[in-house]
Amino acid sequence: DAGVIQSPRHEVTEMGQEVTLRCKPISGHNSLFWYRQTMMRGLELLIYFNNNVPIDDSGMPEDRFSAKMPNASFSTLKIQPSEPRDSAVYFCASSFGGSSETQYFGPGTRLLVL
Amino acid sequence: GENVEQHPSTLSVQEGDSAVIKCTYSDSASNYFPWYKQELGKRPQLIIDIRSNVGEKKDQRIAVTLNKTAKHFSLHITETQPEDSAVYFCADSSYKLIFGSGTRLLVRP
Numbered sequence: 001d002a003g004v005i006q007s008p009r010h011e012v013t014e015m016g017q018e019v020t021l022r023c024k025p026i027s028g029h030n031s032l033f034w035y036r037q038t039m040m041r042g043l044e045l046l047i048y049f050n051n052n053v054p055i056d057d058s059g060m061p062e063d064r065f066s067a068k069m070p071n072a073s074f075s076t077l078k079i080q081p082s083e084p085r086d087s088a089v090y091f092c093a094s095s096f097g098g099s100s101e102t103q104y105f106g107p108g109t110r111l112l113v114l
Numbered sequence: 115g116e117n118v119e120q121h122p123s124t125l126s127v128q129e130g131d132s133a134v135i136k137c138t139y140s141d142s143a144s145n146y147f148p149w150y151k152q153e154l155g156k157r158p159q160l161i162i163d164i165r166s167n168v169g170e171k172k173d174q175r176i177a178v179t180l181n182k183t184a185k186h187f188s189l190h191i192t193e194t195q196p197e198d199s200a201v202y203f204c205a206d207s208s209y210k211l212i213f214g215s216g217t218r219l220l221v222r223p
Contacts, residue, residue, distance in 0.1 A: 033211075043158070043203060043213040056210055091157060099207045100146035100165075105157040 002026075004106035006092050012112045018080040021109045024073055025094030033103060034067055034077050035091040043091075049075065050098060082113045120204050120214030128222050133191045135217045137204035140185065144206040147180060147187045152216075153200045161202075162189070194221045 005024040013019055025032045034046040047057040049069045060067070064083070069075040079086055089110050093103040119138045127133050139147075148163035164171045164178045164187065171178050175194075180187040187206075191198055199221045204214040 042215050045210055045212075048210055099210045102148070102160050102163065103211065105159070107157050 004092055004094050004104055006090075006106035006109050008109060009107060010110045010112075012114065013082055014114050015083055016081045017113075018078065019082045019086075019111060019113075021077040021090050021092075021111070023075045023077070023092030023106060025075070025092070026104055027073070029094035029096045029104075030072070031095045031098050031101070031103075032069060032075050033093040033095075033099075034075070035093065035105075037089045037091060037108075038087075046077070046090075048099065082111075084113045087111055087113050118204060118206055118212050118214040120217060122217060123215065124218045124220070126220045126222060127194055129194060129196060131194055133189075133194055133198070133219055133221075135189045135202055135204070135219075136186060137188070137206075137214050138184075138186045139206040139212075141206065141208050141212075142185075143208035146207040147178070148205050148207075148211070149178060149189050150203045150205065150213075151200045152203065158203060191219075194219075196221050196223050 007022045030051050032049045037043045046059045047067045048055050052069045067077045089108045091108045092106045095101040095103045117140045121136050145166040149161050150158035151161045152158045162173050162176050162178050164180050175192045177190045201216045201218050203216050205211045
């Protein structure tokens with residue numbers, strides 16, 4: 001199994017640009033999570049999908065952030081417009097059975113907004 | 115709201131000694147308590163977890179204990195090795211995972 005796949009691994013962009021992060025969960029997993037990690041705020045859950053349906057998006061910072069899961073094997077996290085304070089590592093994770101089952105993390109996307 | 119407090123924030127031990135990291139949670143409905151290890155520049159990886167119907171779980175040199183009455187759980191690493199050096203995160207889950215702030219463990223050779 002390839003594990004959770006994320007792309008790109010690194011992204012450098014200028015303030016105001018649109019950023020799209022991509023995630024492919026482990027085949028067969030029905031839950032997908034987007035996390036953001038920074039030194040100041042640690043690991044924060046942004047949004048959580050179960051069977052492609054958003055269950056909890058209370059961690060999404062503001063309207064500039066949006067996430068979709070059009071099918072069981074693909075999800076995107078979009079930031080538009082991006083700001084320097086969005087600079088962080090964004091992790092996607094998946095599990096079989098929700099938050100109370102083992103979550104497997106992808107390698108992360110390191111985002112730098114100049 | 116949900117909150118997980120983790121202590122200490124940094125921990126330095128001599129190789130071969132034990133390390134203990136403690137977490138306290140606030141949500142009475144929490145029923146799942148995983149521990150993740152994150153090496154520098156890498157992804158968090160699950161090392162051990164425990165559910166609310168169990169008081170202790172061991173896996174070789176790693177053990178986790180849970181005290182539901184006091185709402186705290188701890189990670190114990192025995193016979194530490196330099197490769198145990200990393201940041202360790204506790205988490206708890208009732209309907210979503212809430213992570214602690216992390217403990218940076220340094221094992222001195």
